[in-house]
Amino acid sequence: MNVSQWIASLILQNVLSGKNLDKTFVVFFEKYSKKLEEINKPEIKNLVYGALRFLGESSFIINKLVKRRIDDNSLECLLYVALYQINHDRATDFTIVDQVVNACKKINSKKCGFINAILRNYLRDKVNLRSQAEHDEQANLNYPDWWVTKIKKEYPDNWIEILKSGNRHPSLTLRINQRKVSLQDYEQTLKEKGIDYLNISKEALILKNPTDVQKIPNFIDGYVSIQDYGAQLAGHLIDLKKGHKVLDLCAAPGGKTCHMLELEQIELTAVDLNKKRVEMIKDNLGRADLKAKVINAKVDKSNEWWDGKQFDRIMLDAPCTASGIVRRHIDIKWLRRESDLEFFSNQQFELLDASWTMLKDKGKLLYVTCSIFSEENRAVIEKFKKINNVKEIEIKFPNNIISIENQLIPNDNHDGLFYALLEK
Numbered sequence: 493m494n495v496s497q498w499i500a501s502l503i504l505q506n507v508l509s510g511k512n513l514d515k516t517f518v519v520f521f522e523k524y525s526k527k528l529e530e531i532n533k534p535e536i537k538n539l540v541y542g543a544l545r546f547l548g549e550s551s552f553i554i555n556k557l558v559k560r561r562i563d564d565n566s567l568e569c570l571l572y573v574a575l576y577q578i579n580h581d582r583a584t585d586f587t588i589v590d591q592v593v594n595a596c597k598k599i600n601s602k603k604c605g606f607i608n609a610i611l612r613n614y615l616r617d618k619v620n621l622r623s624q625a626e627h628d629e630q631a632n633l634n635y636p637d638w639w640v641t642k643i644k645k646e647y648p649d650n651w652i653e654i655l656k657s658g659n660r661h662p663s664l665t666l667r668i669n670q671r672k673v674s675l676q677d678y679e680q681t682l683k684e685k686g687i688d689y690l691n692i693s694k695e696a697l698i699l700k701n702p703t704d705v706q707k708i709p710n711f712i713d714g715y716v717s718i719q720d721y722g723a724q725l726a727g728h729l730i731d732l733k734k735g736h737k738v739l740d741l742c743a744a745p746g747g748k749t750c751h752m753l754e755l756e757q758i759e760l761t762a763v764d765l766n767k768k769r770v771e772m773i774k775d776n777l778g779r780a781d782l783k784a785k786v787i788n789a790k791v792d793k794s795n796e797w798w799d800g801k802q803f804d805r806i807m808l809d810a811p812c813t814a815s816g817i818v819r820r821h822i823d824i825k826w827l828r829r830e831s832d833l834e835f836f837s838n839q840q841f842e843l844l845d846a847s848w849t850m851l852k853d854k855g856k857l858l859y860v861t862c863s864i865f866s867e868e869n870r871a872v873i874e875k876f877k878k879i880n881n882v883k884e885i886e887i888k889f890p891n892n893i894i895s896i897e898n899q900l901i902p903n904d905n906h907d908g909l910f911y912a913l914l915e916k
Contacts, residue, residue: 493583494594496532499524500539501570501595507544508569513823542576543569544822545634545659550575552631553621557610566599567607574611579622585615634659638830639815646866650901654864657902658818658825664703665906667719667747668695669754669780678716681709692892692905696721714780719747720817722893722906723862726807727751729887729911730858732758736804740784741791741847744769746776748807748860753782760784761803763791792846802852810840812863816900816908833867840872848880851916856885859912869899869910876914885913 499520506516517537524531543550550572554562562568574592578585589611596604614621625631633640633655643651666689668675675694682689687709688700698721705711705718726748732738736758740749743762753760762784764770770788777784789797813832818824844859851857861868876882887898894901902908 493535493587494591494598495528496535496539497570497573497577497592498595498598499531500536500543500573501566501599503536503540504543504569504572505566507540507823508565508826510827513540513544513821538581539573539576541822542580543572544826546576546580547572547826548630548634548636549579549625549632552625552628553614554610556621556624557613564600564603567596567603570595570599570607571610574607575614578611578614578618589615635825639825639828642830642865646864647896647901650896654902654908657904657908660819660904661702662819662907663720663904664699665692665719665721665724666697666699666708666716667724667751668697669715669717669750670695671754672713672780673710673715678709685709692721693724693890696724698905712779717747717750717776717780719751720907720909722900722902722909723747724751725889725893725909725911726809726858726860727755729913730805730807731856731913732756732805734758737761737801738805738807739763739803739847739850740807740809741843742809742811743786743807744773746773748809749773749784750776750780750782752807753777753784754780758805761787763787763789763797765790791843793842795846795850798850802855803850804852804855806847806851806855806857807860808843808847808857809860810843810868812836812840812861812868813865814862816862816864816902816910819902820907833865836863837867837872840868841875844872844876845880848916853916855916857914857916859910859914861910862907863910864899864902864908866899869912870897873912873914881916883915885915887911887913 503516503520507513521533553575554571574588577583577588593604593608596607629640630637635655643654647654668678690698692698732752732755734757738758738760740760740762742764743749744764744766749762762773767788770786773786787797813828813836814821814824847857863869889895894903898911900906900909
């Protein structure tokens with residue numbers, strides 16, 4: 493266990509310094525797989541995710557126990573890992589402390605007594621300190637103060653559920669490729685395999701238990717894809733017709749790209765700036781036996797890659813804070829700053845402006861973000877409508893989707909996406 497605690501603390505330190513969590517896992521797993529005979533990757537991931545999920549609570553407790561700031565960030569991160577385990581994991585308290593002290597030896601052997609003393613003091617006063625944490629908003633909700641304040645203001649009736657949803661484990665939702673298999677036939681396959689699921693739409697199934705992608709029946713053959721139910725709405729909302737010429741912007745990793753091709757016979761061009769993520773689009777198309785033109789390019793006013801022929805439909809999946817999918821990217825809430833909202837909203841407006849010239853008259857553009865902050869959503873759309881010839885089309889969501897003015901309110905069945913359908 494102590495090796496996992498040690499590596500988890502180093503990964504956590506790297507993430508809290510501003511690095512992407514998924515990329516950090518890849519780098520550290522490759523590094524320590526070469527150095528050590530064996531590392532427990534699932535255990536390390538659990539420790540990192542857990543420490544990030546309850547970082548507000550752990551920070552509060554550490555501040556109560558330590559009078560002066562801990563100079564070594566890796567030791568502080570080791571304490572985050574330990575407190576997550578003590579408060580929310582299954583191992584016994586004294587086993588955790590003993591193993592953490594051993595992990596500390598790999599970081600700074602001179603500080604082992606210090607770490608041991610902090611954790612044992614916590615165990616002696618655990619009930620009292622947990623009670624205090626429950627009455628501190630950041631510690632109890634495990635979000636930065638600015639985030640809590642904004643959600644309270646924007647969603648006075650839903651803010652608690654939104655924040656709690658972001659701290660829960662995400663569901664694993666499948667999208668059925670009905671070009672390859674019917675919903676009924678695939679449900680029968682799951683039943684035969686003994687895989688529990690929940691049917692939430694004509695093409696969306698939630699698997700009730702975590703499952704490795706490779707063990708999902710016929711995933712490799714393109715019968716199903718992993719895609720949140722809220723994101724699955726995009727392919728339907730854009731109002732595709734046979735023969736449409738469609739542009740998918742900021743398309744990686746290609747979930748919405750593939751879905752549109754599964755739904756209708758269209759001519760589709762997918763564009764993304766990130767070269768590595770463009771390869772993900774191609775991989776997903778190949779797995780599902782679908783064809784599209786894929787371009788690695790920047791979307792801006794020049795659009796040098798564009799041949800000048802306008803599109804019937806445009807999907808703009810705009811970059812954003814990802815605040816609506818924080819349960820899937822738990823590091824986001826600690827890495828984002830309130831000032832990021834202005835940066836993203838400006839970028840989103842520029843992308844909308846650059847996209848609009850490529851849309852035919854009477855054509856439709858679907859604007860999508862995975863944010864729950866109005867600055868990135870409704871405010872961008874209203875600003876754009878004021879200076880362009882734009883008609884916004886009313887969106888009617890399925891009855892089992894929780895939404896407020898086109899903003900999906902995240903819950904166990906779907907993420908917190910925003911949609912706006914614009915007609916030229």
